[in-house]
Amino acid sequence: MKPILQVKHLSASFGESLAVRDVSLDFYPNTVTAIIGPSGCGKSTFIRCLNRLHEEVPQASADGSVVLNGKNIYGPGVDPVQLRRKIGIVFQKPNPFPSFSIFDNVAMGLKLAGIKKKYLLYEYVEKSLNQAALWDEVKDKLNAPGLSLSGGQQQRLCIARALAVEPEVLLMDEPTSALDPISTARIEELISVLKKNVTVVIVTHNMQQAARISDFTAFFLLGEMVEEGETSKIFTAPREPRTERYITGRFG
Amino acid sequence: MSENDFALSQPSERLSASGYLKQNTGQREDALSQFILKSYRRRKWVSRTLILGLGLAAIIVLTPLFSVFGYVLVQGLPALNLEFFTQLPKPVGEVGGGMANSLLGTLLLIVIASSIGVPWGILTGLYLSEYSPSKRAGFIRYCTDVLASIPSIIIGLFIYAIVVIPMKRFSALAGGIALGLLMIPTVARSTEELLKMVPQHLREAGLALGIPRWKVTLFIILRGSVGAIATGVILAVARVSGETAPLLFTALNSRLWPTGVDQPISSLPVQIYTYAVAPYDDWHQKAWAGALVLVLLVFLVNLITRILLAPAQRRGH
Numbered sequence: 001m002k003p004i005l006q007v008k009h010l011s012a013s014f015g016e017s018l019a020v021r022d023v024s025l026d027f028y029p030n031t032v033t034a035i036i037g038p039s040g041c042g043k044s045t046f047i048r049c050l051n052r053l054h055e056e057v058p059q060a061s062a063d064g065s066v067v068l069n070g071k072n073i074y075g076p077g078v079d080p081v082q083l084r085r086k087i088g089i090v091f092q093k094p095n096p097f098p099s100f101s102i103f104d105n106v107a108m109g110l111k112l113a114g115i116k117k118k119y120l121l122y123e124y125v126e127k128s129l130n131q132a133a134l135w136d137e138v139k140d141k142l143n144a145p146g147l148s149l150s151g152g153q154q155q156r157l158c159i160a161r162a163l164a165v166e167p168e169v170l171l172m173d174e175p176t177s178a179l180d181p182i183s184t185a186r187i188e189e190l191i192s193v194l195k196k197n198v199t200v201v202i203v204t205h206n207m208q209q210a211a212r213i214s215d216f217t218a219f220f221l222l223g224e225m226v227e228e229g230e231t232s233k234i235f236t237a238p239r240e241p242r243t244e245r246y247i248t249g250r251f252g
Numbered sequence: 253m254s255e256n257d258f259a260l261s262q263p264s265e266r267l268s269a270s271g272y273l274k275q276n277t278g279q280r281e282d283a284l285s286q287f288i289l290k291s292y293r294r295r296k297w298v299s300r301t302l303i304l305g306l307g308l309a310a311i312i313v314l315t316p317l318f319s320v321f322g323y324v325l326v327q328g329l330p331a332l333n334l335e336f337f338t339q340l341p342k343p344v345g346e347v348g349g350g351m352a353n354s355l356l357g358t359l360l361l362i363v364i365a366s367s368i369g370v371p372w373g374i375l376t377g378l379y380l381s382e383y384s385p386s387k388r389a390g391f392i393r394y395c396t397d398v399l400a401s402i403p404s405i406i407i408g409l410f411i412y413a414i415v416v417i418p419m420k421r422f423s424a425l426a427g428g429i430a431l432g433l434l435m436i437p438t439v440a441r442s443t444e445e446l447l448k449m450v451p452q453h454l455r456e457a458g459l460a461l462g463i464p465r466w467k468v469t470l471f472i473i474l475r476g477s478v479g480a481i482a483t484g485v486i487l488a489v490a491r492v493s494g495e496t497a498p499l500l501f502t503a504l505n506s507r508l509w510p511t512g513v514d515q516p517i518s519s520l521p522v523q524i525y526t527y528a529v530a531p532y533d534d535w536h537q538k539a540w541a542g543a544l545v546l547v548l549l550v551f552l553v554n555l556i557t558r559i560l561l562a563p564a565q566r567r568g569h
Binding site: 051053056058081082083084085086088089091093095097098099100108109112113158161162164165 | 386451453454455456457458459460461462463464465467468471472475476478
């Protein structure tokens with residue numbers, strides 16, 4: 001299988017402090033890759049480098065290359081704005097745009113990309129909300145504020161918002177850590193359906209979650225990638241003792 | 253250590269620290285609860301006194317507002333009639349007439365001032381909050397504060413020098429520009445403060461959709477705080493609509509209907525001033541009425557904007 005996204009020797013830092021050190025990792029199309037590791041190990045920074053959101057933080061910088069479909073996104077002449085339409089992200093806390101309706105939350109990416117035709121927007125919104133398994137719950141109140149939804153619904157709204165611009169890769173930064181178990185289960189179900197259309201990279205603190213939903217897993221520690229491979233192998237027969245200690249919860 | 257450990261403890265163990273504590277706990281509890289009760293009574297008393305004091309302070313703060321409003325109402329209401337809102341001022345000696353031209357003039361000046369001060373102020377606030385590097389922002393912020401603290405009469409003099417003299421006449425335009433300049437710092441700072449309250453992750457959420465930064469700023473961040481920013485704008489409008497000094501040698505005054513922005517124009521504050529310093533009782537009456545209208549005008553603008561923005565603000569919550 002040919003990787004859709006290849007990370008080569010990626011390092012990322014905030015000012016002087018190095019958050020990600022020399023990570024190389026491949027992502028394959030229509031798979032779910034989980035990135036696990038303790039807090040502060042650079043997981044979030046790592047995936048934020050994949051759509052160049054990292055550099056929006058003052059003084060942040062990244063070094064190395066990330067190749068999407070054969071093209072280095074850190075190469076000269078790459079417009080991060082264009083790139084981000086191909087690599088979407090869902091954040092830890094659900095963050096619908098306040099003061100926008102459910103419809104507008106999903107349609108905003110397209111509207112601001114210049115799509116004005118109402119029926120076209122409606123079509124995309126319906127499709128995205130369907131993909132995010134939210135359509136049935138909100139189809140009668142598309143004009144209600146996005147913030148009027150419950151936390152789990154808001155997160156699915158954010159997923160729909162990210163899907164509306166039809167990305168090839170969907171990054172998820174601990175998307176369920178602020179949600180209750182039922183909402184978490186719904187999002188996990190959703191991810192396994194979503195991978196038919198997009199490649200998913202998910203950061204998670206929850207190892208059961210990683211084991212349940214991912215095809216590949218990468219273990220990060222102190223800004224370095226310790227080990228990566230098929231999820232079944234990582235969780236049953238890790239090569240590195242550090243990985244084993246972490247996944248068995250004996251990290252000290 | 254549980255209760256049983258002590259029950260089983262032998263006399264020899266009583267010398268240990270835990271044994272000693274156990275022995276004396278009974279007395280200590282009494283003394284402690286006494287102390288807590290006493291201190292609680294004291295704290296409750298202090299709390300009551302302070303809350304009373306705060307209430308008093310609030311009343312003291314509100315007193316000037318209501319007494320000014322009440323006094324202006326009592327003095328101005330008798331002179332207020334339809335004529336006041338529809339007619340031009342009568343020449344000295346003739347009773348009657350109104351301040352319609354001043355009212356219209358003030359509205360016109362506010363429109364000119366807002367069309368300069370609001371966009372300029374909002375753009376400055378946007379730049380400060382979204383784009384400028386922190387050092388430069390600090391400098392600009394400082395300059396804005398200095399501009400805000402410049403006495404308004406100085407602004408009037410400045411506009412007199414750069415607009416009135418070259419145009420060779422007093423004009424509504426000059427007055428509007430002077431008021432507009434006064435609006436900029438208020439609008440800029442309130443816009444900046446409000447935009448800073450927008451969490452960073454919302455900007456990132458917008459950027460992550462492949463939306464250019466300027467569009468995120470304009471259509472997501474700014475639109476989301478439009479209600480709050482409007483409140484800042486109202487405050488600025490309210491502030492300048494009562495300004496007199498900068499109008500004295502820019503817009504001057506006029507006894508006629510406004511005919512164009514390049515002509516001198518009457519305004520409520522200047523007209524109130526003119527009437528108040530004149531030695532005629534009828535004019536004094538009119539000055540009070542004018543003052544009442546000015547206060548009501550500010551109040552109305554405030555109220556209407558709030559009502560208009562209420563749906564937008566509700567959607568935000």
